[in-house]
Amino acid sequence: MTGDVPLLEVRNLVKHFHVGGGLFGGRAGIVRAVEGVSFEIRRGETLGLVGESGCGKTTVGRCLLQLERPTSGQVLFEGRELTTLGDEELRPIRRRVQVIFQDPYSSLNPRMTVGQILAEPLMVHGIVVDRERRAARVRELLSHVGLLPQHAHRYPHQLSGGQRQRVGIARALAVEPALIICDEPVSALDVSIQAQIINLLEDLQAGFGLTYLFVAHDLSVVRHISDRVAVMYLGRIVEITDRKSLYDVPRHPYTKALLSAVPIPDPALEAERERVVLGGEVPSPLNPPAGCAFHPRCPIAIDRCREALPELREITTGHRAACILA
Numbered sequence: 001m002t003g004d005v006p007l008l009e010v011r012n013l014v015k016h017f018h019v020g021g022g023l024f025g026g027r028a029g030i031v032r033a034v035e036g037v038s039f040e041i042r043r044g045e046t047l048g049l050v051g052e053s054g055c056g057k058t059t060v061g062r063c064l065l066q067l068e069r070p071t072s073g074q075v076l077f078e079g080r081e082l083t084t085l086g087d088e089e090l091r092p093i094r095r096r097v098q099v100i101f102q103d104p105y106s107s108l109n110p111r112m113t114v115g116q117i118l119a120e121p122l123m124v125h126g127i128v129v130d131r132e133r134r135a136a137r138v139r140e141l142l143s144h145v146g147l148l149p150q151h152a153h154r155y156p157h158q159l160s161g162g163q164r165q166r167v168g169i170a171r172a173l174a175v176e177p178a179l180i181i182c183d184e185p186v187s188a189l190d191v192s193i194q195a196q197i198i199n200l201l202e203d204l205q206a207g208f209g210l211t212y213l214f215v216a217h218d219l220s221v222v223r224h225i226s227d228r229v230a231v232m233y234l235g236r237i238v239e240i241t242d243r244k245s246l247y248d249v250p251r252h253p254y255t256k257a258l259l260s261a262v263p264i265p266d267p268a269l270e271a272e273r274e275r276v277v278l279g280g281e282v283p284s285p286l287n288p289p290a291g292c293a294f295h296p297r298c299p300i301a302i303d304r305c306r307e308a309l310p311e312l313r314e315i316t317t318g319h320r321a322a323c324i325l326a
């Protein structure tokens, strides 16, 4: 169910952090965490946002929720600009936008039972006031995420990692959100459990018409769940397109390198394919390289790459990449 009006629109989002230069010295500088990111997510759609750690993808997620106030740019949710709203005005919107975290253990209160954890948002937001009905709603939420009624009496430490993530998902669902930011929700789980959680998220999306921003550090995780994928490098989107184009005909050398690190289950194909090994580390966002920020690691860089920042341009319909040789 993909509508025409975007549920979320991000326009030229910038987030800089000032660091150092305090009482005890240290050189002052600006960490350019997010440098002009734009994208939209339509209702019922999943956008995968992928990049190595430090590329700014988590900061983008925090800016959407206004947990970090952007340095500039706009965030429109259901057509409403959020960056100018105060905390009080943001409250009902924060209910409509929920987050599922990488490590549910640290986001679940260890002193509360699962039942209490799930009942809390229902009480705080006045969604189900009656106690009996609240208990029934908690059982319903547990069943939506594949848990049993008796799990309501357990504490987070009595659950497996996968079960805890199911509780994190049920808690997000409790307030009937429109958009869920899935922030590396399976990175801490075993591979076999990862697939179960991703299938669960897909089922819930189909059942409740949810929209997802799915943040991950590798392309294998978002492959099955994403309708479109955006690849970030050093604060910028360097490629964005639909899933099929991204995996079949990647245009940016960074995307190609990330894809070549994803194992292919077929040993014959795996043996045949060419690997792109990325040299060096991601440069510091305190002092990003001039020109194309990827040039120090790019296997096909030419002199011109050091001079000007390549714009994110349309290569084919709906497929944009920021590379002069794409």
Ligand code: SF4
Pocket (backbone or CB within 6 Å): 252, 253, 254, 292, 293, 294, 295, 298, 299, 300, 301, 302, 305, 310, 322, 323, 324, 325, 326
């Ligand atoms: Fe590589 Fe140059 Fe393209 Fe940047 S612009 S990705 S350095 S070829």
